[in-house]
Amino acid sequence: MEPVLELRGLTKNYGAHRAVDGVSLTFERGGFYSLLGPSGCGKTTTLRMIGGFETPDGGEILLDGRSIAALRPWERDVSTVFQSYALFPHLTAVENVAFGLRERRAPNARERAMEALALVELAEKSARIPAQLSGGEKQRVALARSLVLQPKVLLLDEPLAALDPKLRKQMRAELKAMQRRTGITFLLVTHDQEEAMSLSDKLAVMNQGRIEQFASPEETWLRPATRFAAGFLGAVNWFGATGVRPEVTYADREQPSSNEAGNGARRAVVESTLFLGNRLHVHVRCESGESAVAEVARGREFADGESVWLWWNSADEMRFE
Amino acid sequence: MKLRSWFLLPARVWMALFFAAPLAIIGAYSFLTRGDYGGVEYPWTIESYARLADPLYLAILWRSLWIAGLSTAICVAMGFPLALFISRAGKRKNLYLQLVLLPFWTSFLVRTYAWLFILRDTGLINTILSALHIIKSPLPLLYNDGAVLLGLVYSFLPFFVLPMYATLERLDPALAEAAADLGAPPWRTLWRVVIPVSKPGIIAGAVLVFIPCLGAYLTPDLLGGGKSVMLGNLVQNQFTTARDWPFGSAASLVLMLASAILLVLLTTRRETKGLL
Numbered sequence: 001m002e003p004v005l006e007l008r009g010l011t012k013n014y015g016a017h018r019a020v021d022g023v024s025l026t027f028e029r030g031g032f033y034s035l036l037g038p039s040g041c042g043k044t045t046t047l048r049m050i051g052g053f054e055t056p057d058g059g060e061i062l063l064d065g066r067s068i069a070a071l072r073p074w075e076r077d078v079s080t081v082f083q084s085y086a087l088f089p090h091l092t093a094v095e096n097v098a099f100g101l102r103e104r105r106a107p108n109a110r111e112r113a114m115e116a117l118a119l120v121e122l123a124e125k126s127a128r129i130p131a132q133l134s135g136g137e138k139q140r141v142a143l144a145r146s147l148v149l150q151p152k153v154l155l156l157d158e159p160l161a162a163l164d165p166k167l168r169k170q171m172r173a174e175l176k177a178m179q180r181r182t183g184i185t186f187l188l189v190t191h192d193q194e195e196a197m198s199l200s201d202k203l204a205v206m207n208q209g210r211i212e213q214f215a216s217p218e219e220t221w222l223r224p225a226t227r228f229a230a231g232f233l234g235a236v237n238w239f240g241a242t243g244v245r246p247e248v249t250y251a252d253r254e255q256p257s258s259n260e261a262g263n264g265a266r267r268a269v270v271e272s273t274l275f276l277g278n279r280l281h282v283h284v285r286c287e288s289g290e291s292a293v294a295e296v297a298r299g300r301e302f303a304d305g306e307s308v309w310l311w312w313n314s315a316d317e318m319r320f321e
Numbered sequence: 322m323k324l325r326s327w328f329l330l331p332a333r334v335w336m337a338l339f340f341a342a343p344l345a346i347i348g349a350y351s352f353l354t355r356g357d358y359g360g361v362e363y364p365w366t367i368e369s370y371a372r373l374a375d376p377l378y379l380a381i382l383w384r385s386l387w388i389a390g391l392s393t394a395i396c397v398a399m400g401f402p403l404a405l406f407i408s409r410a411g412k413r414k415n416l417y418l419q420l421v422l423l424p425f426w427t428s429f430l431v432r433t434y435a436w437l438f439i440l441r442d443t444g445l446i447n448t449i450l451s452a453l454h455i456i457k458s459p460l461p462l463l464y465n466d467g468a469v470l471l472g473l474v475y476s477f478l479p480f481f482v483l484p485m486y487a488t489l490e491r492l493d494p495a496l497a498e499a500a501a502d503l504g505a506p507p508w509r510t511l512w513r514v515v516i517p518v519s520k521p522g523i524i525a526g527a528v529l530v531f532i533p534c535l536g537a538y539l540t541p542d543l544l545g546g547g548k549s550v551m552l553g554n555l556v557q558n559q560f561t562t563a564r565d566w567p568f569g570s571a572a573s574l575v576l577m578l579a580s581a582i583l584l585v586l587l588t589t590r591r592e593t594k595g596l597l
Contacts, residue, residue: 080502
C-alpha cells in the first residue's frame with residue numbers, strides 16, 4: 001500500500017509549551033487510523049495542523065507525497081468532521097451537505113448531496129435545519145458533508161464524544177461500515193481507548209506531544225511499547241516493572257501449582273468486589289503491598305477480607321524497565 | 322397579590338404615570354382643535370390627521386424615512402466590519418469596546434456642538450484647508466443633509482456596533498473553520514456563513530439605529546440648521562413657534578406608529594423573534 005498522508009517531525013509550540021513534539025506517522029490509503037491519548041496530549045492540535053487550522057512550528061505534512069504545510073484549509077484535499085459538528089444553522093441538511101460542492105461549482109450539487117444523505121440514511125430529513133435534528137443525525141449530516149467531497153483523508157475530531165453511550169456504540173459501527181464502503185482514509189482523534197481499538201486498523205498512542213506507539217490494536221493491547229501505553233489502553237496491575245491485565249490475573253482459594261503460576265503465586269486479601277453484570281472485579285491487596293484487580297466469572301465471589309492466592313501466567317506479563 | 326407582582330409595581334406605576342398617561346393626553350390632543358395661543362379647544366376633529374397628508378408634510382415624512390434609512394445603512398456598512406474586527410481581537414476586545422463607548426462619557430449635546438465647531442465656515446476643517454490654500458472659499462459643510470447624516474451616524478454607530486458585536490462574539494468559530502475546510506476562502510465564508518448566521522443581530526442593530534434616527538430632533542436642529550427638517554423638528558415646531566398642539570400631537574403619533582409597525586414586523590419574523 002502506498003502512503004496517502006505522512007507526518008515528518010511535526011512540532012507545535014504554544015509559548016514555552018511544546019504541544020506537539022516531533023510527531024512522525026505514515027498513513028496508508030484506505031486505512032482507518034486513530035490518534036489516542038488523554039486530553040492535552042496534542043492529538044487535536046496534530047489533527048488541526050493536518051486540516052490547516054494551526055501552523056506547524058516544524059516538520060512536514062505530505063499529502064500524496066506533496067507538502068501541504070503552506071496551503072490554507074480551503075486549498076487542502078482533506079476534510080474535518082468537527083467535535084461540535086459545526087453544521088451551518090441557517091441551512092437545511094441537504095444544503096449543508098451541498099456547501100462544499102457549491103464552493104467547487106460541482107454540477108448536480110443538490111442531487112449529489114441527496115445521495116450522500118441517503119448514504120447516511122437521512123434522505124427523508126433533508127429539508128430540516130440542524131436545530132430540528134438529533135445529536136446522532138447532526139453527526140451523520142456532518143459526516144455526509146465531508147464525505148461527499150471525497151477527500152483524500154477524512155479527519156474526525158472526537159466525533160462520538162457528544163453522543164450518549166448507547167448511540168455512541170451504534171455510531172461506532174456505522175462509522176466503520178462507512179469507512180469500508182467509501183474506501184476513504186479515516187483519521188480519528190479520541191481519548192476513548194475502546195473506540196480507538198474497535199475502529200482502527202492502526203492506532204497511535206500519544207502522550208505529552210509524542211507518539212508512544214503506532215501499531216495495530218491487538219499489538220498495542222498485547223505488547224504495549226511503553227508503560228504509559230499499557231496503562232492508557234486498559235487497566236493494569238503493576239508489580240514493580242511488571243504489568244498484568246486484570247482479565248489474566250487469577251484469584252483462587254487454593255494455592256496454584258507452580259507450573260501454572262510461573263512466577264509463583266502471592267498471598268492477598270480481598271478488599272471489595274464490584275459486580276459488572278457479566279463478570280466481577282475483585283479488588284485485592286497483596287501481602288507485598290500492591291493493590292490489584294482480578295476479573296473472575298460470576299458465581300466465584302469472595303467475601304471481603306478473605307485470603308486468596310493471586311497468580312498469572314508469565315506469558316501474560318508486560319515488562320517495562 | 323403574589324410577591325412576583327409586587328416587584329413589577331414600581332415599573333408599572335412609572336410607566337402609567339410617565340408613559341401611558343402622557344400618551345393618552347397626546348392622543349386626545351390630536352383629535353382636538355388648535356387654541357389661538359397654544360393649547361387645545363373643542364370641538365373634536367380629525368383635521369390634524371388630514372393635514373398630515375399635505376404634500377409639504379409628506380415630504381418631511383419621506384425625507385425623515387430616507388435620512389434615517391441612509392444613516393442606518395451607513396451604520397451597518399461601517400459597524401459590521403468593526404464589530405467583526407472587535408469580536409476577533411482576542412485580549413484587546415475590552416479595550417476596543419471601551420473606545421466604542423468613549424463618546425458616551427460626554428453629553429450628547431456637547432458632542433453635537435463640537436461638530437458645529439468642526440464643520441462651520443470658520444471651523445476646523447475649513448480653516449485648515451484654506452490655510453493650506455487648498456480652497457479659496459469655505460466648503461458648505463454645515464446646515465445640509467450631509468451634516469445631519471454625519472451627525473446621526475456619529476451618534477448612533479455604537480448602538481449598532483454593540484448588539485452586532487454580541488452576536489458575532491457568540492458565533493461558533495468552528496462554523497468559519499468548517500466553511501474554510503469545505504473549500505470556502507475567507508470572503509466566501511463571510512458571505513455564505515458569517516453574514517447569514519448573524520442576520521438577526523444585523524436586523525436588531527439596524528432597528529436600534531433606525532428608530533431613534535427617525536425621531537431625531539437635536540441633530541437635524543443643530544447641524545441641519547432648520548434647512549434639513551425631519552419629523553422630530555416638525556413636532557417641536559408645532560408645540561413652540563407654530564402653537565398648533567393638535568397637529569404636533571398627530572405628527573408625533575404617526576411617528577410612533579411608524580416605529581411600532583416596524584418593530585411588530587420584525588419581532589414576528591422567525592429569525593429575529595426574541596431579539597428585541
